[in-house]
Amino acid sequence: MTGTQLQLPAVVQGAVDPAAGRAAKTAGMARAQAATAPSWAAACQAAIAVMAKRGVPFQAADLLKEGLLDEPEHPNQWGPQFGAAARRGVIRPAGYVQSKRATVKASACRQWIGAGTAQGGEAA
Numbered sequence: 364m365t366g367t368q369l370q371l372p373a374v375v376q377g378a379v380d381p382a383a384g385r386a387a388k389t390a391g392m393a394r395a396q397a398a399t400a401p402s403w404a405a406a407c408q409a410a411i412a413v414m415a416k417r418g419v420p421f422q423a424a425d426l427l428k429e430g431l432l433d434e435p436e437h438p439n440q441w442g443p444q445f446g447a448a449a450r451r452g453v454i455r456p457a458g459y460v461q462s463k464r465a466t467v468k469a470s471a472c473r474q475w476i477g478a479g480t481a482q483g484g485e486a487a
Contacts (some may be wrong), residue, residue, distance in 0.1 A: 370427070375381070376487075391439070392442055392443045392446065393443075395439040395440050395442060395443050396443040397434075397439075398408075398436070398437065398440065399435065399440045399443065400436070401442075403432075403433070403435055403436070403440070404440075404444060405431055405436070406432055406433075407426070407441075407444040408444065408447070408448060409431075409471075410422070410426045410431035410432040410452060411444065411445065411448045411454060411475075412448075412453055413429075413431055414426060414429070414431070414477075415448070415453050415454050415475070415476070415477035415479075416477075417477070418431065418476070418477055418478060418480040419476070420458070420474045420475065420476045421474065421475055421476070422460065422462065422463060422472050422473065422474050422475065423441045423445070423464075424462060424463035424464045425463070428463070444464060445473070445475060448475075449475070449478075452478050453477070454475040454476065454477060454478055455475065455476060455477075455478045456474070456475060457472060457474045457475055457476040458473075458474050459463040459471045459472065459473055459474060460472055460474045
């Protein structure tokens with residue numbers, strides 16, 4: 364049985380439940396969005412649109428580096444903004460790279476690209 368994986372028919376205590384994970388993510392994103400100042404959210408959407416039009420991959424740190432936007436009150440406020448822009452068809456995922464932010468010690472970070480560009484990318 365080389366190359367096969369054991370499949371368990373039931374959820375094992377302590378194992379990851381994908382449905383619960385999705386529900387927790389949705390709830391967390393909703394809380395972050397509710398705590399986001401409407402003026403910052405609007406500015407973030409405008410900054411994402413500017414970067415998307417450039418046709419090159421980018422991440423949240425690039426919006427700051429380019430001077431398009433100030434930091435949010437909490438880092439969790441980034442996710443709902445990128446998610447909203449992706450649902451509207453402004454951007455699409457373009458893989459994962461190390462974060463450019465010194466405060467997160469080069470952790471994995473989603474990279475985005477304008478939805479209308481042909482360069483790189485992965486399925487959402």
